[in-house]
Amino acid sequence: MRVVIIGSGRGSNAEAILAAQQAGKLGRAQVVRIFSDRADAGILALGPRFGVPAEYLDPAPFKTKLEGEGEARYIAAVQACAPDLVVLAGFMRVVKPGFLNAFAGKIINLHPSLLPSFPGLDGIGQAWRRGVKITGCTVHRVTLEVDGGPILDQQAVRVEPGDTLDSLAAKVHAAEHALLPAVIARLSEGA
Ligand code: GAR
Numbered sequence: 001m002r003v004v005i006i007g008s009g010r011g012s013n014a015e016a017i018l019a020a021q022q023a024g025k026l027g028r029a030q031v032v033r034i035f036s037d038r039a040d041a042g043i044l045a046l047g048p049r050f051g052v053p054a055e056y057l058d059p060a061p062f063k064t065k066l067e068g069e070g071e072a073r074y075i076a077a078v079q080a081c082a083p084d085l086v087v088l089a090g091f092m093r094v095v096k097p098g099f100l101n102a103f104a105g106k107i108i109n110l111h112p113s114l115l116p117s118f119p120g121l122d123g124i125g126q127a128w129r130r131g132v133k134i135t136g137c138t139v140h141r142v143t144l145e146v147d148g149g150p151i152l153d154q155q156a157v158r159v160e161p162g163d164t165l166d167s168l169a170a171k172v173h174a175a176e177h178a179l180l181p182a183v184i185a186r187l188s189e190g191a
Contacts, residue, residue: 001029001188004083006074006091007036011043012173013089013110013180018050020181027185033081035074037066037093065094075102085187089180092121094146107142108187110180112172114138114154119147124172128165134158135168137176139183152187155179 005014014034020026031052036043037059047054057077059070066074075098078086088095088109100107113123115138118130127135136156143149155175159168 001027001084002082003029003031003085003087003184004078004081005031005034005043005087005089006078007034007043007089008038008041008092009043009090011041011046011090013176014043014046016177017087017089017181017184018046018052020185022050025185026181027188029085029184029188032083033078035077037070037091043090059093062093064092065096066099067096071096071098075099078103085184087180087184088142095142097144100142100144105141108139108152108183109142109147109149110176111138111140111147112169112176114156115140115147115151124169125165128159128168132159135172137172137179139180153179153183 005017007014018031021031034043034047034052034054035057037057039056044054044056057073059066061068062070079102084106086103086107111123113127114136118126134156136154138154139152141149157171157175
């Protein structure tokens with residue numbers, strides 16, 4: 001199963017996926033390419049470390065969505081990788097019908113809350129400020145509804161009395177690092 005990862009940030013989840021692959025724990029999945037919409041994103045540094053081509057792709061002209069010329073660039077570049085699965089791992093843009101239709105049924109996203117609670121930006125901060133006692137992370141299929149596609153799996157995280165926003169974020173990220181590679185491995189085995 002050929003996997004393309006797209007992300008905007010430090011890439012800790014992409015790193016967890018690549019580490020799982022190195023450890024032989026990613027099933028039949030193989031990461032073939034990493035793309036980022038930010039030239040300075042940490043995720044791009046994973047390429048040389050793990051021997052996977054990693055590339056900045058200009059997302060212009062929009063700031064928070066992938067549409068128009070930028071979308072066309074992403075469709076062409078990702079199609080050239082012939083992916084079976086496209087993993088949005090911290091990709092901070094809304095994807096639109098052009099990209100969704102080009103990879104119909106093949107795109108999954110990671111979100112740092114127990115959806116359908118706290119969709120959108122800063123899922124961890126939203127949960128913290130709301131005072132929930134259990135939050136977590138979700139991997140779901142991507143549809144036109146932002147953070148609203150069918151849920152593939154979730155991992156819960158308990159908010160403990162001594163937690164701070166930072167300690168909660170660290171626990172949610174640790175849960176993400178376990179959940180996302182496990183879902184990819186499962187999908188690769190046809191489950
Ligand atoms: C992760 O916490 C992921 O859930 C979140 O961005 C972070 C990326 O971290 N994604 C979203 O909020 C998407 N709406 P990483 O760059 O270290 O993998």
